[in-house]
Amino acid sequence: MSQAELTAVPAPRTAPRALWAFGILRSELATTLRRWRTLALLGVLAAVPVLIGIAVRIETGDGSRGGPDGGGGPAFLSQVTNNGLFLVFAALSATLPVFLPMAVGVVAGDSVAGEASGGTLRYLLVAPAGRTRLLLVKYASVLVFCLVATLVVAASALAAGALLFPVGEVTTISGTRIGFGEGLLRAGLIAVAVAVSLTGFAALGLFISTLTDSGVAAMAATVGVLITAQILDTMPQLEGIHPYLFPHYWMSFTDLLRDPVHWDELTRNLGLQALYAAVFGSAAWARFTTKDVSV
Amino acid sequence: MTDTAAEAGETEAETGPVPGSVIETRGLTKRYRGGQLAVDGLDLAVPAGSVFGFLGPNGSGKTTTIRMLMGLIAPTSGTAHVLGCRMPAASRTVLPQVGALIEGPALYPFLTGRGNLVRFDSADPAADPRTRRARVENALDRVGLAAAAGKKARTYSLGMKQRLGLAAALLQPRGLLVLDEPTNGLDPQGMREIRSLVRDLAAEGTTVFLSSHLLDEIEQVCTHAAVMARGRLLVQGPVAELAAGARGRLAVTTPDPGDAARILAEHGATGLVTEGDRVSADAPPGGTEPADLNAALVRGGVRVRAFGIERASLEDAFVALTGEGFDVAG
Structure with missing residues (x-):
């Protein structure tokens, strides 16, 4: 405090603290997003829609259309040839179960444990960043990564779709047609819905990250929990617990392509993610604020 | 354990730290989960x-x-003040x-x-x-x-x-x-x-x-x-x-170590050690003039090559305190 007052620049009393809160968040974002590892993850995510687009293009290159009911694979794949915008939906359907959460798991799992194993955590704490603030900043930056990762998939899919296929009016799942502009808007909403779907899992990863001093262990455990939850979600014998598994409503984003939009599962997903964020966020806070930092 | 520590801490906070100390700990103790006592009742000022x-x-x-x-870590018991404020609260x-x-x-x-x-x-x-x-x-x-x-x-x-x-x-x-x-x-x-x-x-x-x-x-x-x-x-x-606190050593280098040791002992020197042509003893107490000892040696026919008091180093103090070398604690 006295340091801030000593600097001659006159400023409103609250300014330094607000600037500082922004400063540490900005530093955290820059540190996370500019890492080579993060860029590699985003690069892989950006490549997925391009590969899907090229595969579909080659498959249908001879002019024979893939037909409305054509084949398995991710949802919306068959519509891609008619409208490049559908590549956004197809790519998000393809990456949401595994690639996107895996990338989030790596970033969230490493967020605290990585600092601990590198020893930098102790220097952030004696700076002093403050344990609660540091945890909030970490979670905020993981959430930003969720959004960035989703937007990277969506943007790459949009670009690849527009280049490889015709774009135009969108046929909704309900069979009605909406204009391309409204289609784009829906695509944006879907990207946000997908990013929000990852917030509960991100909190879980953050909690796991506070449990160990090994970044690799935390990442592996987080991704392990993801795979376990996905497997449990497919076992009909465990139907009773399905509504409480964080990936259960992930595909609800497709309801945004109905006309009118079905909000039922979307809101249920939102509530479930909020529950996970609250439970595991609190657990992470309880753990991190009382933890002995001895590495 | 933690409850009593917290209570003790509260009363401690009321009395506050001694002024003039930048770091002050009282009974600071850390026992790790394995039961190992890493720090035991530390009173540091x-x-x-x-x-x-x-x-x-x-x-x-x-x-x-x-x-x-x-x-960074919470004490098991005891208190620590840094710059006059209680840690880790402040x-x-x-x-x-x-x-x-x-x-x-x-x-x-x-x-x-x-x-x-x-x-x-x-x-x-x-x-x-x-x-x-x-x-x-x-x-x-x-x-x-x-x-x-x-x-x-x-x-x-x-x-x-x-x-x-x-x-x-x-x-x-x-x-x-x-x-x-x-x-x-x-x-x-x-x-x-x-x-x-x-x-x-x-x-x-x-x-x-x-x-x-x-x-x-x-x-x-x-x-x-x-x-x-x-x-x-x-x-x-x-x-x-x-x-x-650790007294220096009187050191004599001579070709006649046996005689030198005998004469020093006659003059009340303690802790005599003879290594080759070097005889050392605890430094004489304040009242004794070292030069008198040298004169006594020469009078006794000891050929003195070198004579002097070696100042005690912190290492001597450490060895005197611990009675051991500087090894990793087990």
Whole structure:
């Protein structure tokens, strides 16, 4: 405090603290997003829609259309040839179960444990960043990564779709047609819905990250929990617990392509993610604020 | 256990710390989950303005103590005050005035040296973002890293990392600097630079708390020292007093060691040791003039090549205190 007052620049009393809160968040974002590892993850995510687009293009290159009911694979794949915008939906359907959460798991799992194993955590704490603030900043930056990762998939899919296929009016799942502009808007909403779907899992990863001093262990455990939850979600014998598994409503984003939009599962997903964020966020806070930092 | 500790802490907070002490602990104890007692009832008092050497073999509890002082780990019982405030409760007001190098530097290998400092500086609530650049450049200059500031930290040598860690501790003007083994990994030239840096900082009024297992390092720069072994504080006080506590040695070099030892014994010398042509004994008590002993030797027909009192070093004091060498505590 006295340091801030000593600097001659006159400023409103609250300014330094607000600037500082922004400063540490900005530093955290820059540190996370500019890492080579993060860029590699985003690069892989950006490549997925391009590969899907090229595969579909080659498959249908001879002019024979893939037909409305054509084949398995991710949802919306068959519509891609008619409208490049559908590549956004197809790519998000393809990456949401595994690639996107895996990338989030790596970033969230490493967020605290990585600092601990590198020893930098102790220097952030004696700076002093403050344990609660540091945890909030970490979670905020993981959430930003969720959004960035989703937007990277969506943007790459949009670009690849527009280049490889015709774009135009969108046929909704309900069979009605909406204009391309409204289609784009829906695509944006879907990207946000997908990013929000990852917030509960991100909190879980953050909690796991506070449990160990090994970044690799935390990442592996987080991704392990993801795979376990996905497997449990497919076992009909465990139907009773399905509504409480964080990936259960992930595909609800497709309801945004109905006309009118079905909000039922979307809101249920939102509530479930909020529950996970609250439970595991609190657990992470309880753990991190009382933890002995001895590495 | 924790309940009683908390209660004791509250009463402690009311009485407050002794004025004039920058660090003060009472009964500070840390027992790790395995049951191992790392620090045992530590009563430490670091006077303001001192360069305080915190000495002990590896594994004696120095780093655990420092971590408790910095609020990184919670004491099992006892209290710690830093700059007059209770830790870890007052971390937010105390720590901006404390620069620390704890158990070696830790850096982000993928950031540049400068990037690392910007990162640590932005974590400090007392650091004004508008003057961040200047602070970072100043700190880099101070430790002689300005030229290498643009390189990724993963390319740094251990000595450069150590310097960068020091730079992070020097980002702000500090009331207290806690340096845990600051010369680790440095070459002799680097060690000299660090010592001179510590002296400069002390001259500016910063209290420096310096932990080391190198006795001569402590002896060269410190005004006060404390010695720990196996989690317990053995002694603390001004370095001159500690060294004086261990008496010097009278050393005689002579081709006639047998006669010399006999004559010294006749004159009341204790702790006689004869090694080849060298005879040594505890330094005579204050009343005795060493020159008289020399005269007695010569009168007795002892041919004296060299005669003198060897000043007690901190190492002698340490050995006298612990009765053991400087080994890793088991």
